[in-house]
Amino acid sequence: MRATRRRGASALVATLLLAVATVTLASVPPRPLRSVVTLVHALGLRVATDWLAVVALLSLGERVATGEESITRATVRRLALAVFVGGVAIEASPLVRLVAEPSAVTTTVLVEEVAGALQEGLFAAGLFVGTAAGGAALRDALGDRAGGGLPLAPSERRLPRVSPRAVGRVARVMGVAAGLWFGIEVASRLALGVPYFWLAVGESAVGGLGGAVDYGVLIVAFLALAVDGADARSVVGGAAAVWLVLVVLGIAVGVLSAGLGVVLVGATATPMGAVEAAGMGLWPAPDSWAQLLATGTFLAGAAGLWVVQRTVPERGGPEPSAAVDDSGAPR
Template sequence: MSVLVATSLLAVATVTLASVPPRPLRSVITLVHALGLRVATDWLAVVALLSLGERVATGEGSITRSTVRRLALAVFVGGVAIEVSPLVRLVAEPSSVTTTVLVDGVASAVQEGLFAAGLFVATAAGGVALRDALGDRAGGGLPLAPTERRLPRVDPRAVVRVTRVMAAVAALWFGIEVASRLALGVPYFWLAVGESAVGALGGAVDYGVLAVAFLALAVDGADVRSAVGGAAAVWLVLVVFGIAVGVFSAGLGVVLVGATATPMGAVEAAGMGLWPAPESWTQLLATGTFLAGAAGLWVVQRTVPERDESESSAAVGDSGAPR
């Protein structure tokens, strides 16, 4: 219900902000609006992950594939609704809406919803592999296996599971991107394919890093040390991987110029070879998504021991003997 209400309120706010007439603050409103969509979409995935975390922490209710599928579908549908909400104003306008705007907007909304749902599914799948790898070391509840190590141990099998899920999501994202570009018409086919591949790879890397970071929280627990250290690690890894994707993009651009009829000017105009700056919104929003998950998991961990303690005290009679 909270997801539905939040999505509806955000849609109303989006239409309201999009209806503001041009003024000096229009660029600021547009920026806040665009960032708000990204935050809300990632928030859905975080809320779904916290619901699974609460089940693990309390031991109430089993987590089945059906549960994961239902939550993943809710994240996907909610993400698409959030991302497509700006198109409501365009459709309601008396003037005709171009096909390009509709196709591009709907395709982008589906792609963002896919990555949000992919973050949820990848973390859940990695958690299953992680728990199987820990075996007897995984106690009941959360954290799974806290240690005194500075860096929590995330089993490679869990990382592989996350990689597989994000690779599948990236493939779907790539297919939608290429199909939408071809439907709208592109002057250089191979450049469109290369740009789509770089975009899919960049998104998969970003959300894959977040999924592994959430698994690290599940292993070691969420506290001030893990939240601050994890946020710094997420930001640093995203910057390093962003540079790596940029280098790959540059190499791909060189290949396109040499092996196809794509001119260098078109490659440069497409931004091939560029990577996000360390202070870019991409890095900051991903770090904020991790902090939101860490804060929520910290609350889950703190509420469960209090419940257990109250139940244990209530189960002891006045003589001090258990009932």
């Protein structure tokens, strides 16, 4: 029962933070009420998908913190499948409204919505699997320094001990997710017909890389919390670091896409106008919704982890006293 309450409390904190972030982003700068409602609906799909991954991670975090249940590959697979299926269902939910409308749903809209739902579900599941795989590699790398429960190995260092092996494991997982995302994107574009094949391939590759980088940053940040623990310093500093790294890497991906656009113009029959229209070479602004929502996802997970740490007693600590009767025997 206590474990259920802890999970509920951490999930509630994460949900409230993501809800506040969604409404804030939709309302600033001030917008008409109808515009706010529309944006909350659009942003809410991304928030809800990330929320599934965050709640699944909190479930694993509590198992590590308490040590009451072992984490097996089957457990990770089941939770990853639940995150993927749930994410796809959330992202595909607008199709229900479109199908219910009197007008027929065009093939283009249907293909784009289904492909987008699969892609978002993939990255949400990748966020969960990458964190689980990185955490396992991290515990192996820490060895004797990894204590029982969470945090794994708190220290006074400015930078947490996130091993290169754990980062490499995260990169492999997100590479697989990005590859699948790329395959779905290219297949959907070819199915709809594209005037410039290599532009579609290049744009899809940049999109997959950008998503993998964004979620990879979140995973490494969550692993840093697992090592040092979630407190005011690590949560605030981690959120600032996540935002800054996302901005810097977003610029790097934009520069890479600009170079790829130049290569496409020079090596293929793709005109410069098509490259510019596709947005090759652009990078997200520091205050864009994508950057801020990713930071909000980190804050939600960090707050939920903080709740788990605060409510789980330390290993070896005093157990709650059992009620006894007059004879001294436990009831």
